[in-house]
Structure formats: C-alpha cells, structure tokens
Amino acid sequence: MTDQRRKEEGALAPLFEAERRDAPMPSGDWMARMEALALAEQPAPRPEDVRSAPPRRGVASWREALRVFGGWPALAGLAAACAAGVWIGVASPQTMTTWLSTDSSTSLSAIDPASGFDYAMLGL
Known part of the structure; x- marks a missing residue:
C-alpha cells in the first residue's frame, strides 16, 4: 500500500487492507451459470454457403x-x-x-440576456 493511500484512509486503513485481502470470489456454480447465459446470447454461426454466395445483381443489391x-x-x-x-x-x-451582416441590431448579441459584467463575474 502506498503512503499516500494510507494517509488518506487514516485510522480505517487496517480495516480496508483486511477487506482487500479477503475479497469474496464468485462460486464455480455461479460462474458456470453466467457462462451458459453468455453463450446463449451469442448469435449462431451463419452457414458457410451464405458467406461465400456470389454478389447479388439488380434490384436486390440496390x-x-x-x-x-x-x-x-x-x-x-x-x-x-x-x-x-x-x-x-x-x-x-x-x-x-x-x-450574414455584422450589424449589431440584427445580431444575436443584441438579445443576449447576460451582459459583459455578468460574464466578467463568472470568470469567462
């Protein structure tokens, strides 16, 4: 553990370190069920003849x-x-x-509700 981390955690550092050492691991049964669910969600492989089909011509290609x-x-x-x-x-x-004239009467700055003072106070 780094000194910076120990300083940030303060008096709770030994408790955090003990929990890091004893981190719970998922059971083998749970991992097997997750793998089965993940494999069930994957798309089925396409037949080889569909992948190697010649390019279509005419209306279907459009x-x-x-x-x-x-x-x-x-x-x-x-x-x-x-x-x-x-x-x-x-x-x-x-x-x-x-x-796109630069006349101030038609520009968006003429209808801006915030003034230059407001922007200066925001630090923008």
Whole structure:
C-alpha cells in the first residue's frame, strides 16, 4: 500500500487492507451459470454457403445499399445536405455577406440576456 493511500484512509486503513485481502470470489456454480447465459446470447454461426454466395445483381443489391445507408429517411437527409452544399458553393460571396451582416441590431448579441459584467463575474 502506498503512503499516500494510507494517509488518506487514516485510522480505517487496517480495516480496508483486511477487506482487500479477503475479497469474496464468485462460486464455480455461479460462474458456470453466467457462462451458459453468455453463450446463449451469442448469435449462431451463419452457414458457410451464405458467406461465400456470389454478389447479388439488380434490384436486390440496390435494396441492400439502401438498407446500409439507413433507409429512405437517411437517403433524403443525405440528398438535402448535398443540395445545400452545392447551393452554398455556388452562391456568390456578396450574397452571403448580406445575409450574414455584422450589424449589431440584427445580431444575436443584441438579445443576449447576460451582459459583459455578468460574464466578467463568472470568470469567462
């Protein structure tokens, strides 16, 4: 035991050390039951012919690809993100600066309920 640990535990150090030495171990019967439960939860091995099947062609492979991406909702979100990326890339910088103006009357700091004094008192 380290001196730091002994100092932190104080007068209770001998009791803690005795409990560490006599730590209870699980019985063999309990361990066998836990192992049986864990083995029952594991998935069954797939037949070898399914793993070595040739890749499917046509509609089935498109359905599988759709399933991998997360279905129609995920694919719609991906398409929306792609469209937004193309639009942001094509939009001229002057248009973007008018939308994101630095006028203090339209910025979020104008409606901030905390003042600079509040932030100074928080130490931020």
